[in-house]
Structure formats: C-alpha cells, structure tokens
Amino acid sequence: MIDMKTISVAISEEDYAAFRRSARKQNRSIAQLIREAMSFYRSTRLEERKPLRDLPVLAGHQPIGSLPTRAEVYEEIFRDVESGP
Secondary structure, three states, X not given: OOOOOOOOOOOOHHHHHXXXXXXXXXXXXXXXXXXXXXXXXXXXXXXXXXXXXXXXXXXXXXEOOOOOOHHXXXXXXXXXXXXXX
C-alpha cells in the first residue's frame, strides 16, 4: 500500500462543484480526481525533464530512448519562445 498524507485545501465553490459533477459522472470520489490532478501537475510541471535537444538520436528507424509527447514538445517550444534566446 502507498503511504498517503492527508491535507486540507480550501477551493472555490465553482471548482468544488465541477469536481463533484465529474466525480459523479465517473463514479469516483472527488479525492481520487484531486489526487490524479495533483499527480498530473507534478509530472508535467514539477519534475525535471530533459530538453528535446538532449534526447537520444534515432538509430535506423527505432528510437533508442523514450520520446516526448506532442504536448511536451509544444510546451518546450513555446517556453523557449517566451523566455527568449
């Protein structure tokens, strides 16, 4: 079993209502949705990722390492554009 920490978070009525509706539709708990959202945020925003130029090159037609998703490619492109050269 995974160790879990209990936290208290104050959210807007609008966000709570949206999560409650979504949880009902998916037959899941609001807590599950929030854990999933936090995990997604951590993996996309908080964890260190290699720049695209540092990824392994292709040997023949097979990648020799995992490749980023389309969303990750766009995020890096636009982050570089916003921050400038």
